[in-house]
Amino acid sequence: MTAASIDQVFVNAKQALLSLLPETLRPGLSMAINAAAILGTFALLFAVATLLERKGLGRIQNRYGPNRVGPFGVLQPVADGLKMLIKEDILPRQADRVVHFLAPIALVLSVLLAYAVLPFGRNMAPIDLDAGVLYFFAASAATELGVFMAGWASRSKYSLLGAMRGIAQMISYELPLVLSTLGVIMVTGSLSLVEIAERQAPPAGAILGRWFVFTPWGLAGFLLFMTAAVAEANRAPFDLPEGESEIIAGHMVEYSGFKYALFFMGEYLGMFAASGLAITLFLGGYHAPFAFLGWAPSWFWFFAKLLALLAVFIWLRGTLPRLRQDQLMNFAWKWLLPMSLVNLVAAGVWSYSAAWTLPGAGFVRWASCAGLLILPALWLSRGWRARVGPRVYRYA
Amino acid sequence: MEPLEQLRARAEASVPGAVLEIVPNACPADPPSLRVDPGHALAVAWFLRDDPQLRLDYASNVTGVDWPETVTKEKARVKRMVDGVVKEFETVVEKRRPGFLEAVYHLYSMELKQGPVILRQRTGDRDRAVTVASLTPVWRGAEFQEREIYDLYGIRFEGHQDLRRLLMWEGFEGHPMRRDYVEPDDYDYEPTPHADVLEKARKHYPAPPAS
Amino acid sequence: MNPVFFILAVVTLAGALGAVALRNMVHCALCLAVTFIGIAALFLHQGAQFAGLVQVLVYVGAVAVLIVFAILLTRSGDARKGVAVFSRSWKTGLLTAAATLATLVAAIVNSPGLLREAPRAPELSVRQIGLDLMSQWLLPLEILGLLLTATMIGAVILAMPEKPSGEPAPGPEKGARP
Amino acid sequence: MSVPGSGILKGLVETARNFAGSYVSPERLVTVQYPEESLPPPENARNFPFLVYDEDPDKGLRCVACKICEKECPPQCIYIVAERDEKGKVLKRPRIFDIDISVCMNCQICAEVCPFDAIKMDTEFELSRYERFGALLLHKQDLAKSNEYYRRIHPTEAAEVDARLAEDRARQQAKAAAAKAAAASPAGAPAPAADKTP
Amino acid sequence: MSAAPPSAPLPAGAAIDRDLLEISLGPHHPSTHGVFRMDVVLDGERVVRLKPVFGYLHRNHEKLAEGMTYLSSMPFTDRLDYFCSMTNNWAYALAVEKLAGLQVPDRAQYIRVIVGELTRLLNHACLIGFLTHDMGAMGTPLMYAFREREKILDLFESLSGSRMMCNYMRFGGCRVDLSPAWLQAARKVVDDFPRFLDEFDALLTTNEIVMTRSQGVGILPRELAINASVTGPMLRASGVDYDLRKVDRYGIYDRFDFRVPLGEHGDVYDRIMIRFLEMRESLTILRQALREIPPGPILDPKSKLRGFRPRAGEVYGRIEAPKGELGFYLVSDGSPNPYRYRVRPPSLINLTILEDMCLGQLVADAVIILGSVDIVLGEVDR
Amino acid sequence: MTPLPYWLILSSILFAIGLAGCLVRRNAIMVLIGIELMLNAANLNFIAFWRYGSGAEAAHGIMFVLFAIAIAAAETAVGLALVIALYRLRRTVQVDEADALKADDKPR
16 A cells, blocks of 8 residues: 555545445535544544543543553543543533523534534545635534533522633633634635645745744734633633632533533533644644655544644643733733734735845744734733742742 | 730730739740730730730631630638637629630740730620620731631620621521530531431421431 | 525524524523524624624624523523512514514515525635625724724723722732831 | 843752652652562651550450559550459459550550550551451550560660569568568568559 | 522622622532632722632641640641642641650751742642642643652652551651661652752743633732731732741751842732742752751650640740641640640632732632632631 | 525515514614614525526625624714614613603603
């Protein structure tokens, strides 16, 4: 088998399966296969991720993590899943039954829908939508409603507080999330994720791929995107809707058993989806980092990058405390949003200065772009820096 | 720190009408204490806190002590005329000390790093006249401790803005730290090998439970 | 009639009915979201992909959530027993709506010119829309931008507490260095 | 003022170091995988009390049923009834010696106050039982452990105790011998109460 | 227990008709450090009233102690602040020694200082861990603190036989003498500890999120701190120089060279940092003590285990426990049992001004303010 | 393919429902919901006419919808801000209770 055939093994398998069927059924079945593949892959990845997270957090905290079920604890997700399944499903007496039931479904569904446009490998985007990025944000916009439904329907003060926090946070971070992707869209001139990924292919003969993260605006955009994505996914340090130490589990406090597992799954799937988008937009999509590594299949690179970003998520969670609600809002509106707008300008400067041919133009281009980003960043944080800082203590 | 005698004199001078009594302490490790009548306690407390030489700004420990009524029998020699002759008799005299409750304040000064001055307030008896002055307006730190005394001893603190039970629950009857407090018979049987528990269970239930 | 259209129409109308008729306002808002999604799906069904996605993004992602937020903030989420949900003049309102509906339907049914075959579905790329927006529709776009800015400022001022000085200052400001 | 974000980066480096360190340095990963491995208890470790006997598990108990430990036990978990002979005279050994270790709080005060070195602290801690009541009430026969066992778990302490006891015994024997000698020379002197409880 | 309506009125400025939310944080709440309840009234997320409710762990330790001998109370003091049993023992022993006029030999004094400062180390490290856990740090600092605490507990176990319930001190000295091997192990722990502190430092003290969360939050002004009898690191974080180790010079603390760090702002960050710096000072004390510890007896020969009857009178003995001033007030009538036995628990009294610190802050702040007070419910409820 | 009148009737019904909701409910937020429904009905018409009309390549219909959506979002934001301001003032959002122009005719 050649490298190319391994690369396309899933695509070919699907084609082979489809060719067995009459022509009329093929589009529908193709969709079904795609959906099943996404569901299977990411449900498995969810299981793996919970294990990795617990193991990783354990090691960060100098613990072993789960190591009792199966060799090295690899069957822990199975045990967890079984536990979740056989746990009693508790419905508070005052709860709004229908909404309480629908909330986790709405959440998971809307997150799952977003996967439809992600290119997991070469020719492996379920739908190559012309407005892929727009679709992605549109599909994941409904998660807010899921969180609200859960928080409101439980009729608990804690969950209501969690829902309020969740909605406020998700609305606030949606804007920088979308705006930070605009730079890429501007430079590529396309909303199609497949096209964006293709634009970052390593050019023939070059060693390094042309990932957008290697440009100053791309790096800034990536960091801004990831920050906003962490907040959108309700992960530490922005896990206020859960706020374990303050409002216990926020909107999920009245959920148990499988519904709770669905929320968990929604959180992880959201995290994967955001990571997948970040990979496609900034980290070269399914392309290998170096041209000489191109022999490995494209989907391998996609999932390798996904796991790497997952590790970053876990790492952040293991390190950082949580922000407070007002600080979170201030950060989103007073720093992240202006910075993503500034980043748009930087991306513009970068793409217009591509035509410069003067000697040293490369350096000037870099410096101007970086300056355009760093100075506003410092300026925007001046108020915070005046208020907060390390202190010197005196002794009696 | 000035001597307690002098302190007492100054306090009495500055708070008209206050009568302070020095209560001796049998243990030489700690100084004797000042007893102040509840009527003037607050004024004396303000004086103790704000006097520039004392500055007792820190009420470290506030606690109650229960002194039930005691009857001590003492042998005494009594001279009596018997048949025109003075004779000495040995008799047993019963001394009755009425019971009272006491609130004890250990005061220190953080400003001048001195102390302690021990302030005591006594109630009239243990049933009805159980009110003393709250010193929480002077020392905020006494707030919870006075509540605790109220809870456990039943001393009422006049002037405390939030006098509720602290450790026991609302609706609890009695004051468990009093020396004559008897545990209510709300015994809940649990099979246990512990002998006194079994004994209690036997007393509590008409028929001893099978264990 | 296309079955897809039929299903979507039923979902949309059911959602709309729920949105205006249910007692519990949170249910109304959620039904409204269903309507929005249904309409977006109808847009997609018509081939207006971009408009459909924008519909979801703006209506479901923002408007529905805003409404939900407003319901929570004004504490009108719990339908209290005995409090009238419908206004005193509800009969008049219903009659007006019915009359409007009748007029519109009559007009539609009596317009035979509408019964025409749909042309071939147009191939309208996002790029095309973008270019149009930036050339032909530039002035409206700019005006819209201005309007949105004004709206944002207006909404912030409207929703701002009247006496910001009377409120307890939030933590960080209070803890500024002396 | 450092660059904003540097503190977060420093923290991230620290956790990364700990993450990697937990694989290489045993000092970081202090967890003991308990049922498979367990740390030996230190010599001073104390858990629940036991009764020391010499030679015979019943007759050789050092306990004389003086009830000092019963009185001093803070949670009152010791229950002693002294043995009596047929005439009702108290014998110096316990008929019943129960310790409810579900109540015992491992404070070692019984062992400390015992003037006869009869009660000592065990290091055994795997005492979970399936039955909640009764199973944790240990009786005299459960509590009796040999002096050899004591020497094994607390070697230093046991050596001290043995030396002290040996000394006591020697003194008593000397005393007894002296008394016997005294009794032998003048006639009719009563035997001194050599082993009266202090 | 039914939630009785708090009788205290709402603070001024909080109109009743505003949409207030009354929630009960606790008694089963992840960050109330035990069974502790805060009756909180929120306006949005802002605290407008907060009443601490406790007593869930009340076992009337004081009453129990009145019914048993002086020695029998010693193991119960372990259970007060179960993080710091050594200092609890010390405070009780100190009070009884004052009452009975016992002299503690030099070596025992050194041992007490060593175990006491080790206790301070583990308490402060764990508290910072718990506090950052309340901030949402997923327990990572807590686990690091527990890792170090484990080493100190190993020392305690090999010394006293128990890890947490040490029951180590006796009236007039200590129970067991420490061996050269123990001293060696203690030196190693003390020498390794700064590395952990540096780790903590890198992880927390300049972390932007920690600073943003804790600076300017829960400010306790100096005057209020004194007036409310706040003691310990919390008091010193408000800038009051009052450390009983310096003020009372109990034990042999006048022989050691150490400094008392003072805060300026009195906020949560200062409380974290004061504890950091106190740990460093404790290490210098420990180094000196481990270097200078003399040989000799560890128990006053006059001390009696059985039949201990101190003279009549009353004393108040206090020490600087890690959480603040821990005092024991004893009234003796000359019998084997104390007539009155009172614990002055620093945790409880430091809670007095919890509401003052939390008013106007967000609920997330209330949680970390509570964390920064450093309470242990075993001591609050007794 | 569904004929155009179906689309128009659908949008008419939607419009009528919205209008009814607007007129019948007391709560100001419900009035806003009704307005949203009417706006959506109009959008549906725009798309339908664009799809069935001539010159579908010109994308005018889509443009109308996009602008309408943007304006509707703005309208919602302002409307809800008004509702919240009203609620602050009167502690009610019932439109028939907020019938005076001055604030102080009712106790807060």
